[in-house]
Amino acid sequence: MRKDGRNEAELREIEITRNYTKYAEGSVLIETGDTIVLCNVSIEDGVPYFLRGQNKGWLTAEYSLLPRATQERNIREAARRKLSGRTQEIQRLIGRSLRAVIDLNKVGEKTIWVDCDVLQADGGTRTASITGAYVALVDAINYLLKEGQLKENPLTDYMAATSVGIVDGKPLLDLCYEEDSQAQVDMNMVMTESGEIIEIQGTAEKYPFTRDELNRLYDLAEKGTAELIEMQKLALVGE
Amino acid sequence: MRKDGRNEAELREIEITRNYTKYAEGSVLIETGDTIVLCNVSIEDGVPYFLRGQNKGWLTAEYSLLPRATQERNIREAARRKLSGRTQEIQRLIGRSLRAVIDLNKVGEKTIWVDCDVLQADGGTRTASITGAYVALVDAINYLLKEGQLKENPLTDYMAATSVGIVDGKPLLDLCYEEDSQAQVDMNMVMTESGEIIEIQGTAEKYPFTRDELNRLYDLAEKGTAELIEMQKLALVGE
Amino acid sequence: MRKDGRNEAELREIEITRNYTKYAEGSVLIETGDTIVLCNVSIEDGVPYFLRGQNKGWLTAEYSLLPRATQERNIREAARRKLSGRTQEIQRLIGRSLRAVIDLNKVGEKTIWVDCDVLQADGGTRTASITGAYVALVDAINYLLKEGQLKENPLTDYMAATSVGIVDGKPLLDLCYEEDSQAQVDMNMVMTESGEIIEIQGTAEKYPFTRDELNRLYDLAEKGTAELIEMQKLALVGE
Amino acid sequence: MRKDGRNEAELREIEITRNYTKYAEGSVLIETGDTIVLCNVSIEDGVPYFLRGQNKGWLTAEYSLLPRATQERNIREAARRKLSGRTQEIQRLIGRSLRAVIDLNKVGEKTIWVDCDVLQADGGTRTASITGAYVALVDAINYLLKEGQLKENPLTDYMAATSVGIVDGKPLLDLCYEEDSQAQVDMNMVMTESGEIIEIQGTAEKYPFTRDELNRLYDLAEKGTAELIEMQKLALVGE
Amino acid sequence: MRKDGRNEAELREIEITRNYTKYAEGSVLIETGDTIVLCNVSIEDGVPYFLRGQNKGWLTAEYSLLPRATQERNIREAARRKLSGRTQEIQRLIGRSLRAVIDLNKVGEKTIWVDCDVLQADGGTRTASITGAYVALVDAINYLLKEGQLKENPLTDYMAATSVGIVDGKPLLDLCYEEDSQAQVDMNMVMTESGEIIEIQGTAEKYPFTRDELNRLYDLAEKGTAELIEMQKLALVGE
Amino acid sequence: MRKDGRNEAELREIEITRNYTKYAEGSVLIETGDTIVLCNVSIEDGVPYFLRGQNKGWLTAEYSLLPRATQERNIREAARRKLSGRTQEIQRLIGRSLRAVIDLNKVGEKTIWVDCDVLQADGGTRTASITGAYVALVDAINYLLKEGQLKENPLTDYMAATSVGIVDGKPLLDLCYEEDSQAQVDMNMVMTESGEIIEIQGTAEKYPFTRDELNRLYDLAEKGTAELIEMQKLALVGE
Secondary structure: OOOOOOOOOOOOOEEEEEOOOOOOOEEEEEEEOOEEEEEEEEEEEOOOHHHOOOOOOEEEEEEEEOOOOOOOOOOOHHHHOOOOHHHHHHHHHHHHHHHOOEOHHHOOOEEEEEEEEEEEOOOOHHHHHHHHHHHHHHHHHHHHHHOOOOOOOOEOOOEEEEEEEEEOOEEEEOOOHHHHHHOOEEEEEEEEOOOOEEEEEEEEOOOOEOHHHHHHHHHHHHHHHHHHHHHHHHHHOOO | OOOOOOOOOOOOOEEEEEOOOOOOOEEEEEEEOOEEEEEEEEEEEOOOHHHOOOOOOEEEEEEEEOOOOOOOOOOOHHHHOOOOHHHHHHHHHHHHHHHOOEOHHHOOOEEEEEEEEEEEOOOOHHHHHHHHHHHHHHHHHHHHHHOOOOOOOOEOOOEEEEEEEEEOOEEEEOOOHHHHHHOOEEEEEEEEOOOOEEEEEEEEOOOOEOHHHHHHHHHHHHHHHHHHHHHHHHHHOOO | OOOOOOOOOOOOOEEEEEOOOOOOOEEEEEEEOOEEEEEEEEEEEOOOHHHOOOOOOEEEEEEEEOOOOOOOOOOOHHHHOOOOHHHHHHHHHHHHHHHOOEOHHHOOOEEEEEEEEEEEOOOOHHHHHHHHHHHHHHHHHHHHHHOOOOOOOOEOOOEEEEEEEEEOOEEEEOOOHHHHHHOOEEEEEEEEOOOOEEEEEEEEOOOOEOHHHHHHHHHHHHHHHHHHHHHHHHHHOOO | OOOOOOOOOOOOOEEEEEOOOOOOOEEEEEEEOOEEEEEEEEEEEOOOHHHOOOOOOEEEEEEEEOOOOOOOOOOOHHHHOOOOHHHHHHHHHHHHHHHOOEOHHHOOOEEEEEEEEEEEOOOOHHHHHHHHHHHHHHHHHHHHHHOOOOOOOOEOOOEEEEEEEEEOOEEEEOOOHHHHHHOOEEEEEEEEOOOOEEEEEEEEOOOOEOHHHHHHHHHHHHHHHHHHHHHHHHHHOOO | OOOOOOOOOOOOOEEEEEOOOOOOOEEEEEEEOOEEEEEEEEEEEOOOHHHOOOOOOEEEEEEEEOOOOOOOOOOOHHHHOOOOHHHHHHHHHHHHHHHOOEOHHHOOOEEEEEEEEEEEOOOOHHHHHHHHHHHHHHHHHHHHHHOOOOOOOOEOOOEEEEEEEEEOOEEEEOOOHHHHHHOOEEEEEEEEOOOOEEEEEEEEOOOOEOHHHHHHHHHHHHHHHHHHHHHHHHHHOOO | OOOOOOOOOOOOOEEEEEOOOOOOOEEEEEEEOOEEEEEEEEEEEOOOHHHOOOOOOEEEEEEEEOOOOOOOOOOOHHHHOOOOHHHHHHHHHHHHHHHOOEOHHHOOOEEEEEEEEEEEOOOOHHHHHHHHHHHHHHHHHHHHHHOOOOOOOOEOOOEEEEEEEEEOOEEEEOOOHHHHHHOOEEEEEEEEOOOOEEEEEEEEOOOOEOHHHHHHHHHHHHHHHHHHHHHHHHHHOOO
16 A cells, blocks of 8 residues: 555546636646646647758657645746756657657647646646647647648647656555655556556666566556546537 | 626626645636636745845745747747746746735745746736735745744735726726737726725826826726735635 | 935936937937936848738837846846846836837738836936836937838827935935935836826835825825926927 | 668767867867767866755756768858747757766865867767767766766766658658658657666657658667667777 | 047047046046046945955956947837847956956955946947956055055056057047948057057958058057047046 | 977877868868867858848858867857857957958858867867868858869968977977966967968967067967968868
8 A cells, every 4th residue: 555545556636627828729627636737738830940841740748846836846947048958858758758649740730839837746747748739639629620721630649748757676556756856767558448558767766676576667667658548538428 | 888797896706726736735617708827836945045044935926827828829938048028027027926915034944936827818817817816925924833843923914816908998997818918008006904005006008198097097996906916815715 | 305315206317319329310418417218220021930921010129137236236137038027027017117108000911129227226227217118219219210210100108217216214206226225115206298198116115005105195296207208399399 | 871871770980089178177079970079078176056065066058060070061150140939949859868867966166167069060960969078977977086076976877869750751761861851750769778867859740650661760779779878888988 | 530530540529527426436437529428336245156265355246238328219128138249248348457457466455346328329338347347446446545445556567558449441549439330440449558458359350461460450549549548637637 | 399299380180181071161170289170161052131232241250169069068058048258359360360361352242151079179269260270161162163163262361270388388389288287488379381371369378478489479370380381281172
């Protein structure tokens, strides 16, 4: 049994609220346990310089922690006038993961901005961002389809992300912050509905880990992302 | 009658939610109409360099718009690597206004951070930030008193802020974005419970305005801030 | 009687020198007491991106303190690689105030740069900047008219700015630095020749102030700006 | 058979030159095929602020491409005045990987700087950086031991890194740039001598990949890193 | 005969105004023809980190062009958020040149800031800066001596700077902007009273130049700096 | 006799390796004693904004020290997010010197990037950069001629650079770091094959120097650059 009463292969409670703000083409507030992320998807005409004239779209993501999303207040990156390495790593991961399930050739010269702003952080903010942003992306695509701005749906698959890790020698699904800070292995996985891998990132925080441990973490992640995709589908039912 | 059915001297609907996030010493979500601001107050030990050794506290504010808080997505200031003049002006106003109702000599060498992050912007974000931040500040001070970190309450007065303006020749209270963008005079006022002025900032957007118009705007602002202070008090009743 | 022998409603001595430098289309050195500001107005073809194709002009202002304009040397903003909030607030105020008396639709696609560089600061640098810049703007507009680059005069009114404040309980006109640093209320007003308001910015530095005090400060500011406009007119007589 | 004549499980030719420059405590030039990286390890007294007083060391890495290390010249990050996300991601990976094989409690309050500068890039620069930096780290540690600045060897294991990927449906070891740019899966693995995982990072560039493909890539990486560790050992024989 | 009536070995008219501003320990406005530079010298307690504890002083210089000091307005470096290479080159030259005539061991742990701000630029701004800053430095040192903050005078020599160049094949002393922009050789020299060299910087703008030409430029510079030193001495007579 | 056995007018040993990297149009590794610089010349279509439409080329240089090129590690300028004054001064010197021997009117709208990256620094890095970059430039020009991208050779002369200085009262050719750090005069000269001056930069590090000393330094530099040009020619023989 874990601190919060979950068993090893159990996700935290998930809440997915669509249309959280009124301006964004897709706007989702995702809560996984005490982690809360606002995922807004915006559509802009035009693409960055390096893609012009190719009749292709672009999708890019930005991620930020509000200053008091964390236990101790963290300094705003705007005030520091630079993005931390951690932030850049996470926003690259979010963008890359979402680009894996969209055919940008079907989007035309549009830019899809994905903004993930963490209101409260209790572990797993990057995977919650991906899982929530996917739902907001579906909403934004549906908006474009309804408006006639897209002819066909460019999305190619469902997808979700979760964290897994080894704490006190035990593989666990969906680490909260306290577990994460004690983990000896920390792994983030982004997977499709059929359990294929979009991204796997595993780090030995304290000791190297074995192939067998990798396999056990894989099993947990497969189970977790499958459940998350179910919840995404439920949230997407009905307007 | 205004677009949204209000009369000239009527505030938009206000919702004040305390304890919105779990880490901050004071955390308030304020909604005024469709403007939504998360106001978090954090307490840190120590003061900036220029105040050290004076046994005084410091209070400073930061303000930010989430990228899709607005109708068109705005570029993150962290990505631009600089704060806009507008942002700096607003955060200086928030900090100055709150410092006017707190005796920092009673706070000891602590820094009070006030973070106002706009989730959705529909006019009046700076005044909503001040009004909400005041409530979060009360909560943070009460926390310090309860923890025994403060001996006496350093707050000296109630306060709230509102915008007033002249649209189509008519003085109006609490402008929404659409009204604000057509206003010929735009004024922000921060006032105490007794109707005294903490800050007055009025700008002729299209034509200079007269002393008589200033007086009529003053009347509206006095009424509006008095009502806002009533709502702050209601929100602060009970834990 | 004040430290420098003035009465409460008396401006400091003003000197306005036109054509101070030889390159700028308008170049004014304004001295108000020991505050010295060089106000240069430059005309450039073209407008910023957001205005292109609208056949309108643009006016923008920049403000800077030379490093030893002040009692203690201040670090150059170029060396810090950022503009302070104070600088941005002031340059926005200067630009906004001047835009209130010029019809940019009559200027064509030109940018009017207003550079206010403070050589020596003894209080009231932002209001001296506005008052001096107005004269330099008149000279630059006259230059454009003479050169046939403008058909009609786009200026719509005279204007000047002054500071007022409450020191030791007494409302005073045109504060020097020493008075300013002890003021309990500090207010800047930009007004037209007819006494209408372009901008009003009042701040309670120590205690909130009353409506009655606001009215007394208004009276002083009205008197002061009227006198300043007289001096601008005198300076503008003859080439 | 691959373009350059290798079979699927074959590394490119490796050259490890120790003591490449004369100042650094450890200095290795590593060439893997046409990829050339200079890995310098520097020792400095003191640790960053957040570690002071804990009697622990710190290891941090920086990575950079020379402007013409690539086919097209890339703009210097110093000229852009920011680090790209890619650079930050890579230098965080290098640092994290090396920290996994050193016990910083045995280092005292010293900072170990690892600088990986890519002179020529033909794929696999981040894994070559890690493999080369490890050898330079061994040299720097041996220098400290010989100088009596360390009492015992803080290194806990051998380690090396390699890239693997799927190109045209086939799993390949050690991708060159041309292969890498066509890969549908791209994976970097950092492993210990016993084949345990320090870091695994796999990305679906075109299509999601299966667990079976992951396993085949793992096999290749295990073989490759084992061979690289043999070459590191050979290079380290003798002074 | 040159455009402005001077012969080849003739300086432009020089005006040196001491005590131009009231706060700086040394404040000189130097005008050489139409080039106008404000040179302020400020004294601060303390030295930069790398000099602490050595009981030595430090002297450093900063240089800036006001935006409309030039024929076309130039963008502020504070707005660009970086110093140009030209600015950095010039301020390094000014600082190095002045450090050559002061014994910083006699100054104690003080920092001497030299600020050269160009109000109007018509060629030779860097040499005018040096020549004017030297006079301001003398005033600042005399102030410190009078205040008893220095025991003995740390200045070791007189010095001045001038530009020389070859225009249309003819060596000329003290180029104005128009001459400078056509020069085929451009040389700046900083010299002592006895005609020794502190700094020589010569550049072939169009064609390489010969040793003979170097010698003729040297002669001109020697004459020019000797005359400038006479004018500095005259300016320094009397308070 | 000097520390390293050279006499006063003797260069350090020189090694010039052409085609050091495979991508650059010209790539030279130059070693002068223990100073090692990689000089890469890249050709890009197009010119900077200020030159467009003039059918002229542009040549610009960048210079950087690798972090551990020096005895103590120096912080990367990319990490500091600004270029030091020293770096900017050197890269301006390299660019200006090379532009003196190329007729950019014969290059068309191309940009020639010269990148000088110092792998190891033992004095004279800027002059080694110029001497090596000249050879890389010849290779890049020959490449363009061979490819038919240029009709005629735009190079107008041979050129090389060396440092000279006065150490312990004695004029020396080609200072190593240890000599340089003790020099009382430090001078860099860039000269053509015929001994004419492209650039002369002499600084009194400790005491002003005399005209006679300047002449003796000139003699040494003339001898040194003539020898360097011989070595450049030898290196350029054959492919």
